[in-house]
Amino acid sequence: MTRPKRSDKKGETRLDRTTALDLYTRMVRIRQFEEKAARLYEQGLLPGFLHSSVGQEAVAVGVCGALRKDDYITSTHRGHGHIIAKGAGLDRMFAELYGRETGFNRGLGGSMHIMDFELGVLGANGIVGAGIPIAAGAGLSIQLRGTDQVAVAFFGDGAINTGAFHEGINLAAIWDLPCVFVCENNLYAESTPQEYVLRIPALTERARGYGIPGELVDGNDLVAVYDAARRAVERARAGKGPTLLECRTYRWYGHYIGDPAVYRPQEEVEYWKARDPIPRFEAWMKEHVGFDDADREAVWQAVAAEVEAAVKFAEESPLTPVEAALDCVYS
Amino acid sequence: MRDNVLMREALREALDEEMARDERVFLMGEDIADPMGGSYKITLGLSTKYGKHRVRNTPISEIAIVGAGVGAAITGMRPVAEIMYVDFLEVAMDQVVSQAAKIRYMSGGQLSVPLVIRCQGGPGRSAAAQHSQMLEAWFFHVPGLKVVMPSTPYDAKGLLKAAIRDDNPVIFFEQNGLYNTRGPVPDPGEDYTVPLGKAxxxxxxxxxxxxxxxxxxxxxxxxxxxxxxxxxxxxxxxxxxxxxxxxxxxxxxxxxxxxxxxxxxxxxxxxxxxxxxxxxxxxxxxxxxxxxxxxxxxxxxxxxxxxxxxxxxxxxxxxxxxxxxxxxxxxxxxxxxxxxxxxxxxxx
The missing domain is CATH 3.40.50.920 (Rossmann fold)
Known part of the structure; x- marks a missing residue:
């Protein structure tokens, strides 16, 4: 991948066309994966729970776009987007959602627990906030091993009042660990609005309490997320310690597929849908690197074909043999 | 072979020898670095010998101690996280039970969690309701965890060395009432382990x-x-x-x-x-x-x-x-x- 350069003028990243198209494609892959998964779930074809990240693609891609393959991420119950943005194949993603042998975790983990060490994905996580201290530990491991990797924790606004948030970020702060803490603030913790659980106007104010930088970002603006993430990642890689990013965004679906989301007004949903990160980035590309309807069509069609093939792969994959249910308890 | 070694000495020797043997092994916990050397002095001298980057004092943050242990363990290190009292592990139960114990499983066998959680406790000292519980059954109930509870200095040293070399999360529960007991232990540097899972x-x-x-x-x-x-x-x-x-x-x-x-x-x-x-x-x-x-x-x-x-x-x-x-x-x-x-x- 071509490394993007930073312009001297505004401190704003100038993405070259190749990189921009790559990031755009990643967003489209997430969007189409999530939409297809939602349809399959509604048809009763996928077991368990499904938490969709449609609408939040720019956070996953903006942050993971600033990372190397050997950097680590911890993710959340709403983790498909992060993992795809980190480079996951849709075939093994779908296979995991179907609970098949070919899934990333052989169907032992499922939607909420996808892990892949090769991609640096230390795990989606069904426990809110739990990935934060784990990412701090990955940062500690990086520091002790003396590599220049970075560990990123994604978490939602629901996690910010857990003990794990406080303990994990504080530990990373006092030890200058190479971590980036990314709050994907979609304004609701399940059904509870953010203003009900937070007395301050922005989570980033808390960064000061830990003695680390905090940055509030428009989470539906891919370039803004990418810029902020690059600053935080560079800082971490340089051994200067962690950063807290708050990316304001919105999930189009409810907390889970099937949640009618009666707790939020329809006008609010429409407001945010009008700020869809994908067309916004298309507009940016048109202005800065060149992008037209034919480009758009090519990406969407290629991804649609990938999604269809991935679903077919998953559906044709064998069920995991039952012995596997007892195989992996211990090393 | 020495015939009169304190259990607390035997435990310290195990940590010392494993840290010398494998640079991926490091310790973290509350008050474990010198001059304190741990609430029960098990780690006394080790931060002076190996440096405070490998014997790390932590804040009173049990979730972070275990959680960071998990994160370090799945990315190539072999942490020994000390929780001052087994009672305090209650604070970090999610990281122990739903993270450390299950990551290997949820990953389909892809990841291992070579983490030792050392803790101590037990009755007999009027430490009352929050500092003397025997909580081993809680961890015994969880697939994916190993639980080790030695009774002699010989076993304590050999089992701790084996626990550190094991690729699974191990709750290493030292009973406080045994720290000052004595028994035969091989000479320092004479490498031996006691296999986990053997009575x-x-x-x-x-x-x-x-x-x-x-x-x-x-x-x-x-x-x-x-x-x-x-x-x-x-x-x-x-x-x-x-x-x-x-x-x-x-x-x-x-x-x-x-x-x-x-x-x-x-x-x-x-x-x-x-x-x-x-x-x-x-x-x-x-x-x-x-x-x-x-x-x-x-x-x-x-x-x-x-x-x-x-x-x-x-x-x-x-x-x-x-x-x-x-x-x-x-x-x-x-x-x-x-x-x-x-x-x-x-x-x-």
Whole structure:
């Protein structure tokens, strides 16, 4: 991948066309994966729970776009987007959602627990906030091993009042660990609005309490997320310690597929849908690197074909043999 | 071989030797660096020897201590996280139970979590309800965790070294009442390990099997001596050493020899490790006609503060002796070992 350069003028990243198209494609892959998964779930074809990240693609891609393959991420119950943005194949993603042998975790983990060490994905996580201290530990491991990797924790606004948030970020702060803490603030913790659980106007104010930088970002603006993430990642890689990013965004679906989301007004949903990160980035590309309807069509069609093939792969994959249910308890 | 080494010294030697052997091993916990060297001095001198980057003081943040241990373990390190009291692990239960224990499983076998969580605790010191619990059954109940509870300095050192080399999360539970006990331990640098999952027969006998672990093993040995002297009963004492996975084979072999079992621990009896062992032995030995099984455990109450109340709630040697006598009497077995003993048992 071509490394993007930073312009001297505004401190704003100038993405070259190749990189921009790559990031755009990643967003489209997430969007189409999530939409297809939602349809399959509604048809009763996928077991368990499904938490969709449609609408939040720019956070996953903006942050993971600033990372190397050997950097680590911890993710959340709403983790498909992060993992795809980190480079996951849709075939093994779908296979995991179907609970098949070919899934990333052989169907032992499922939607909420996808892990892949090769991609640096230390795990989606069904426990809110739990990935934060784990990412701090990955940062500690990086520091002790003396590599220049970075560990990123994604978490939602629901996690910010857990003990794990406080303990994990504080530990990373006092030890200058190479971590980036990314709050994907979609304004609701399940059904509870953010203003009900937070007395301050922005989570980033808390960064000061830990003695680390905090940055509030428009989470539906891919370039803004990418810029902020690059600053935080560079800082971490340089051994200067962690950063807290708050990316304001919105999930189009409810907390889970099937949640009618009666707790939020329809006008609010429409407001945010009008700020869809994908067309916004298309507009940016048109202005800065060149992008037209034919480009758009090519990406969407290629991804649609990938999604269809991935679903077919998953559906044709064998069920995991039952012995596997007892195989992996211990090393 | 030295014949008089303190358990706390043996534990320190294990950490020292493993840190010297493998640079991926590091320690973190509250107050573990010098000059404090740990609340119970187990890590004294190690930060001076290996540096404060490898022996790391942490804030009072149990979630972060275990969580960071998990994160470091799955990315190539072999952390030993110290939790000052096993009671404090309650604060970090998600990281222990739903993260450390399950990551290998949820990843489909892709990741391993070579994390040792050292903790200590136990009754007998008027430490009251929040500093003297025996919580091993909580962890015993969780697939994916190993639980180790040594009773001698030799086992403590060998088991800790084995736990650090193990690729699974291990709760290494040191019973406080044993720190100042002494016993034979090989010379420093003489590398040995005690395998996890293997019980040890600490005393051979033919009349009854007493299964115990940690400090209760010492009480079981004292009880066995008393029973031999007063009742002519020869008890076999099986020290589990590793509580999970427990050594079913050794326990069953001993039970098939003696036909009578007393499982003894200081944790509360209800839902304790002893319940599982007793039930398993019963199920596996249905072919034996005369089987006698009993459990010894703490009464169902928090640990009280006042010494006489604590002694009332928490069992020790006397309760084991009483349980053996009752068990053998109930089974009509004293005929085999002496009428006088049976009469005494009847009085219990």
């Amino acid at each position: 040890d027969i600490k005393r051979e006998g033919k009349d009854v099997t007493i299964v115990a672990y940690a400090q209760m093993t010492l009480f079981a040995l004292q009880a066995a001596e008393q029973l031999a002297k007063e009742d002519g009963v020869e008890a076999e004492v099986v020290d589990l050493r590793t509580v999970s996975p427990w050594d079913k084979e050794t326990v069953l072999r001993s039970f098939r020899k003696t036909g009578a079992l007393v499982v003894a621990h200081q944790a509360v009896r209800q839902g304790g490790v002893g319940a599982e062992i007793a039930a398993t032995v019963y199920e596996e030995a249905l072919d034996l006609v005369d089987v006698e099984i009993a459990r010894v455990g703490a009464k169902f109450a928090p640990t009280p503060f006042a010494p006489h109340l604590e002694r009332y709630v928490i069992p020790g040697k006397d309760e084991i002796v009483a349980a053996v006598r009752t068990t053998l009497e109930r089974g009509g077995r004293f005929g085999a070992v002496g009428q006088a003993a049976a009469q005494r048992a009847g009085a219990v």
